[in-house]
Amino acid sequence: MPAQLKNQYVANSLRGDIRSGRYAPGAKLPTESELADHFKVSAVTIRSALAQLRSEGLIESMQGRGTFVQSRKLRSRYSRARYGRARSDRQLLSSDLEHRIVEAGRQVVPDHIAVAMEISPDTEVIARHRLLSDPVTGQIEEIGASYLPLGIAAGTYLEDPVVVPKALFLCVEELAGKTYTSARDVWRAGPPTVEQAVALGLPSGAAVVHLIHVARAQDGTILEVSESAWSATHVQIIDEYDIPEEAELPPQHSDI
Structure with a gap:
């Protein structure tokens, strides 16, 4: 054979x-x-x-x-349902996980986030770095951070390394006086950084799924850019949507 x-x-x-x-x-x-x-x-x-x-x-x-x-739960992300649910129950996004803010405050924006925020790479922002873990096993399931413009978050409680009592976007909306109305998610799979591999407990050769999420107000203002990483074998992304019956020209071309 x-x-x-x-x-x-x-x-x-x-x-x-x-x-x-x-x-x-x-x-x-x-x-x-x-x-x-x-x-x-x-x-x-x-x-x-x-x-x-x-x-x-x-x-x-x-x-x-x-x-x-494998005994870890396969976690599903329904991106389109997350904001509406949090507006309804006033709880954290990913509310079934234990949240921990490991660092918060001013930092120079990382280059890849600067591109997403459409700002200069040397710009300061408010960054909130987080770890999300299974409340039963203590296993870290997600590592990530949210990046907020100084004009919205500087000098506020969002600079403190504590978990907010409701979804972060609800806090940002109150501080900015603007509402999240659109979002863009960019997903990539690949090898983890050393930090990600250690935090997620990944074996050699494992991959992560990395997300950059850009949220905008009605006027186009970027209110938040966040990034998250999960073990590629422990997360699935589920996207449900209507299919148009009539021909239409989409704003972007789909390669796959």
Whole structure:
């Protein structure tokens, strides 16, 4: 049997065992040598099959401990529903997670955020850096920051490194006297920074999904730019929308 077919056979078999419950969430898989003996294949084949399952988010490897069935919850983001829900219940966005502000105050805007905010790279802004974690396990699920113009947030409680009592955008609206009316999300997947890998507890070779979110008022003013990063195997983005019945020319061309 060709090596690629062997890899796929092992991956399919282990995937089936995981989905059937033979290996429950959090269960430790046999060692690579034990799996190699069981399937009568080489250690290279086993490592390739495990890498595939790891990329699918089904398993995770812990240095010195072994390989385990993934037990972390797959989190869904419905971007279009988040603001309306927060306006209704006056709670934080991602209200099921525990929020911690690790740093807040004036900082020179990072270059990639300056581009999103349409300002000079040497401009000062108010930045609020956050970690969001599972309240039960304590596992950090999201690392990110919000960047606010000085004209809105300077000299206000948003410079304090404390969690606000409601969604940040509601606080910004009150301070700015303007309402969030449109947003643009740019998603990218790729390797994590060292900070992201450490905070999210990512194994070598893991990827993150990175979001830059730009929110504007009715007059086009940018009220907030935020960025977030999640483990690529632990988050899914769900976008539901109406499909036009008539021909129309969209403002942007879709490449995919």
